[in-house]
Amino acid sequence: xxxxxxxxxALDLTYRVRSLRPHASHRVxxxxxxxxxxxxxxxxxxxxxxxxxTVTGFAGGGTGREVRERLAGTPGLVDALVPVGAPTRRTIxxxxxxxxxxxxxxxxxxxxxxxxxxxxxxSYEDLLGAASAVxxxxxxxxxxxxGAYAGLIRTARAAGVPVLLDTSGEPLRRGMAARPDIVxxxxxxxxxxxxxxxxxxxxxxxxxxxxxxxxxxxxxxxLLAHTPEGRWRxxxxxxxxxxxxxxxxxxxxxxxxxxxxxxxxxxRLARAVxxxxxxxxxxxxxxxxxxxxxxLLGRVAVTGEVSAA
Amino acid sequence: xxxxxxxxxALDLTYRVRSLRPHASHRVxxxxxxxxxxxxxxxxxxxxxxxxxTVTGFAGGGTGREVRERLAGTPGLVDALVPVGAPTRRTIxxxxxxxxxxxxxxxxxxxxxxxxxxxxxxSYEDLLGAASAVxxxxxxxxxxxxGAYAGLIRTARAAGVPVLLDTSGEPLRRGMAARPDIVxxxxxxxxxxxxxxxxxxxxxxxxxxxxxxxxxxxxxxxLLAHTPEGRWRxxxxxxxxxxxxxxxxxxxxxxxxxxxxxxxxxxRLARAVxxxxxxxxxxxxxxxxxxxxxxLLGRVAVTGEVSAA
Numbered sequence: 264x265x266x267x268x269x270x271x272x273a274l275d276l277t278y279r280v281r282s283l284r285p286h287a288s289h290r291v292x293x294x295x296x297x298x299x300x301x302x303x304x305x306x307x308x309x310x311x312x313x314x315x316x317t318v319t320g321f322a323g324g325g326t327g328r329e330v331r332e333r334l335a336g337t338p339g340l341v342d343a344l345v346p347v348g349a350p351t352r353r354t355i356x357x358x359x360x361x362x363x364x365x366x367x368x369x370x371x372x373x374x375x376x377x378x379x380x381x382x383x384x385x386s387y388e389d390l391l392g393a394a395s396a397v398x399x400x401x402x403x404x405x406x407x408x409x410g411a412y413a414g415l416i417r418t419a420r421a422a423g424v425p426v427l428l429d430t431s432g433e434p435l436r437r438g439m440a441a442r443p444d445i446v447x448x449x450x451x452x453x454x455x456x457x458x459x460x461x462x463x464x465x466x467x468x469x470x471x472x473x474x475x476x477x478x479x480x481x482x483x484x485x486l487l488a489h490t491p492e493g494r495w496r497x498x499x500x501x502x503x504x505x506x507x508x509x510x511x512x513x514x515x516x517x518x519x520x521x522x523x524x525x526x527x528x529x530x531r532l533a534r535a536v537x538x539x540x541x542x543x544x545x546x547x548x549x550x551x552x553x554x555x556x557x558x559l560l561g562r563v564a565v566t567g568e569v570s571a572a
Numbered sequence: 573x574x575x576x577x578x579x580x581x582a583l584d585l586t587y588r589v590r591s592l593r594p595h596a597s598h599r600v601x602x603x604x605x606x607x608x609x610x611x612x613x614x615x616x617x618x619x620x621x622x623x624x625x626t627v628t629g630f631a632g633g634g635t636g637r638e639v640r641e642r643l644a645g646t647p648g649l650v651d652a653l654v655p656v657g658a659p660t661r662r663t664i665x666x667x668x669x670x671x672x673x674x675x676x677x678x679x680x681x682x683x684x685x686x687x688x689x690x691x692x693x694x695s696y697e698d699l700l701g702a703a704s705a706v707x708x709x710x711x712x713x714x715x716x717x718x719g720a721y722a723g724l725i726r727t728a729r730a731a732g733v734p735v736l737l738d739t740s741g742e743p744l745r746r747g748m749a750a751r752p753d754i755v756x757x758x759x760x761x762x763x764x765x766x767x768x769x770x771x772x773x774x775x776x777x778x779x780x781x782x783x784x785x786x787x788x789x790x791x792x793x794x795l796l797a798h799t800p801e802g803r804w805r806x807x808x809x810x811x812x813x814x815x816x817x818x819x820x821x822x823x824x825x826x827x828x829x830x831x832x833x834x835x836x837x838x839x840r841l842a843r844a845v846x847x848x849x850x851x852x853x854x855x856x857x858x859x860x861x862x863x864x865x866x867x868l869l870g871r872v873a874v875t876g877e878v879s880a881a
Contacts, residue, residue, distance in 0.1 A: 276662075278677060285592045285668065288676040325638040332634070353585075355664065357677065359594065367597040368587060368666065 266394040269302030269320035271372045271404040282361045298330040302400035308516035310339035317341040324350025345383045349373030372404035391422040396523035398427045412438035439473040446474040495567030497532035499540040509549035513542040533563040575703040578611030578629035580681045580713040591670045607639040611709035617825035619648035626650040633659025654692045658682030681713035700731040705832035707736040721747035748782040755783040804876030806841035808849040818858035822851040842872040
């Protein structure tokens, strides 16, 4: 199975309101609820593609219970979340029907105790025994040490399980040093990490900091990969119109399934770009359009050069 | 015991953010959760004053479960909520730390089926057997007929239980015709009902529509009562500075406990104004300051005239 780690899971709520005005009272016309956090989103895409996938991380309180009840209803997905005393956070996306714009409110996440963190590490090591690949995704909740991902990467590497890291800021910087197989920053995260706004230079610099491969997501321009096997760019066949929510998580799902199957890089990148594009095109934010995915898969343009052996 | 009915209960969330800006992403620095809906707030104040109080209405889904778990932890309060299939709504008050202003987001409430509504009516009739007074509070969730309060008032009157109605719009208009003992509109609701912005005239007009007594809450100016026994104004001894959230529900708690104890009107009004003022003065929104309540109780100015017998 493929393992995804979401230390800061969330109950994601999407509210529709007519027009968001500060200091006014609003009637919410529609409420959509789903389990969230990057690793959970990645797992949902993998399960929809037919992969066996296990979700771990933390869940607590009434919101954690709601997250787990909803995960239990997702075919192909196994819940191995570790209970915590404090409640799982909510995130609220308020969609303004007039402008289409979204205002985001993110709760801080549960305070994780050192005992809970130790319990998680033991459970994670056990889960790695059956994993073909692991993704470490998203922010860290309060109480989890900032170097957490570095430790989890070392444990995965010791177990011989390839590992992808998708986070930002100091947890990304610290994680890089533990030599993950892939990091997938977006352009902004990559610039923050390296100080360079030129993606190719920044990706090369990021590899020097420890990651075996760097795959940078460049929004509408697709992906840029800097790897030991070569360098590639992969882009959708035409500009896309839609909602980019979840497109980055779908790209991670594509890269991770390709990593688990040890596919050549161009195939991994085509899968990641096609999934990401099919997510932008889907009518529901964060879902992907399966027909669009299958149609796009053969039409992603992958260009690049293979490194000399 | 005193019975409060909250057909549209809520899980009330209060978020603190640095500054609310539409279309931006916000880190919520503090989350406060409590069970809500007007009748639940009234019950919490009554329980804090030492009354035995029973809460009924509807609760469903994960949010309903969270509401019930929190009610179970409130001494003196009995949970007689009726389960529904659809989830209890959330309300979110976003407090802007910079300006102190609040932006409100209210979910629509659960779709109640006709079977659930029938179950509630049976349960309500049973509960009235042990009730010394009942309050019907707040909005109606989808699926509950707009004339719901009129029916519940008739049932209470047939059982000989005095009844207070605190709602607005069409449910208030319909409820009035069933001759509740007390209605407690605020100035805006009273004007909407009667078309008059002159409170004394509007209160008299509202009584003609069926209510035995009308107690209008006039914000900082306190209460205006138009009753078969006489007419009174009751006001706090000095202008108050604080958060008016929940002040109206505290006034209802004061009136309702006075109704249950068959107190003379001036004592009921003094209690309602003192509780309301002690709620404005409390550091936490919706709570009341007990010492302030006891101190204010003897200092509320009640002026008026008794009707000729």
